[in-house]
Amino acid sequence: MFAALTKAARYSIRFTGEGMRVHLVRVGGDTLSAVMTEMxxxxxxxxxxxxxxxxxxxxxxxxxxxxxxxxxxxxxxxxxxxxxxxxxxxxxxxxxxxxxxxxxxxxxxxxxxxxxxxxxxxxxxxxxxxxxxxxxxxxxxxxxxxxxxxxxPVRLVSSAMNLDSFSLYTRAGFVPRRTYQDILLAVPASGLSHDAPGRAQVRSATVADVPAIVALEEELTGIRRGGDFAHFIENRAGIWHVSVLDGRDGLLDAVVASVAHPGSRMVGPGVSRSEAGAAAVLLAELDRHRGHSPVFLVPVECGDLVRQIYGWGGRNVEMHVHQVRGACPPFSGVTLPSFMPETG
Missing domain, CATH: 3.40.630.30 (Gcn5-related N-acetyltransferase (GNAT))
Structure with a gap:
């Protein structure tokens, strides 16, 4: 419809309301209206x-x-x-x-x-x-x-492949802050035979760990979502697990969750003070997905960690961008976001 009208004469386009109606204004002439998709x-x-x-x-x-x-x-x-x-x-x-x-x-x-x-x-x-x-x-x-x-502020992780999506968010004021490699790793039915420094200090999280998890994530990213990690650890749905890496003085050095569901098999969200700590908790959590191929996200700048994961058999399948609209504390350490849930 719009193409037919604009071929007949020159028009400028003016949007009104919530972008649901467009006025086609003939240069030097009258105004025609057309209704866009209403919702x-x-x-x-x-x-x-x-x-x-x-x-x-x-x-x-x-x-x-x-x-x-x-x-x-x-x-x-x-x-x-x-x-x-x-x-x-x-x-x-x-x-x-x-x-x-x-x-x-x-x-x-x-x-x-x-x-x-x-x-x-x-x-x-x-x-x-x-x-x-x-x-x-x-x-x-x-x-x-x-x-x-x-x-x-509003935070999201969006596909770097989808330029329409990228444009939607950046036009709305979102700013890319960190880029990630989406890595898929096929875990053998017998489990992963690899090891990583600190792997022996990784354990399953308990509800008592939630305050330390919250403190760690806030220190490294500036956000708080303790209810999410409590939900994963309580695991009433039977699809979650959380691993933590103990540090010194009762603090945690790393944490990562994972979900095992036919609609989503991912490792994340999580954070770590170091690439070595991230490798330890990732290896532990990946090993829980024996016989499956979970996906997880790793910051592109974490070169040592990425090369280590390649050695485990990981391969790139996509890339994503962490975007924030509004105030964004600096990222530090290693962030391991997830699409299930997308809460950070």
Whole structure:
């Protein structure tokens, strides 16, 4: 429609409202109006979980397939229920849906995670039929408005392959702060035969470790999310585990969690004071995924750690960027973010 109009005469484009209506203004003449995609925003409810899981599964796989990459999810849409299930357990009511005002069908969804120090932006999905129609921009603005009202920065880890996504976030004020290699490692059924200095000092975390975990992450990244690590350690869903590396004077030197679910098998989130400490907890946590191929993220500047992981059999599958909108304390040590959950 727009192409036909602009071929007939010269027009300038002026957006009004929430980007839902566009005026095509003829230079020196009258004004024509055209309606862009309209949507209604509302919170997700339990009856939406299956539809949201299908949206996450379909839109994610569609995007990667369109770029010549393999599917991210396999096994059918039910595996993506991990997102509403986990995120509602962590942050009830913190998923915004964009729905068609007439049909009620899902056009897009985005999870978000309010924390004491920041808001984490979770997975954002738009139905392929609505790619490029402003759905993601509207969902993002809703969440950044909520964060602005609380005076909190917004943090996310986004794909460096997806330039549309990268542009969406940087146009909204996000600034890239750290780049990561996504590494996949096939763990033999018999376990990993490798070793790393400090591996013997790695142990399973307990709830009593949460204050020390919070202190370590705040020291290295400036954020606090103790409830997340308590959730992983309590492991009521039966899909989490957390490893810690003991340091001196009752402090921790490293921590990393992992999730084992058909919809998400990842190691992270975690932090470490050093690359050696990161290697120790990563090796311990990876070994818990015997017979599977978990993915984990490592900062590109951690050259010694990356080379060590290559020696274990790790291979690069993608790259991601840590972006922050608002205040961002300097990163120190090694950060090991995750897509499940995306809370830091």
């Amino acid at each position: 209604v925003l509302r919170a997700m409810v339990p009856d939406d979980w299956d539809a949201v899981a299908e949206l996450v599964y379909t839109s994610t796989n569609y995007w990667y397939a369109s770029k010549g990459a393999g599917a991210i999810f396999a096994g059918g849409p039910d595996v993506a229920r991990v997102f509403p299930e986990v995120y509602e357990a962590l942050d009830p009511g913190c998923c915004i849906l964009a729905v068609h005002p007439r049909t009620g069908r899902l056009m897009g969804s985005c999870f978000f995670h309010p924390r004491e120090t920041h808001v984490g932006l979770g997975i954002m999905n738009v139905h392929p039929a609505h790619f490029g129609t402003g759905v993601a921009r509207r969902l993002l603005r809703h969440i950044t408005d909520l964060a602005d009202a609380q005076g909190l």
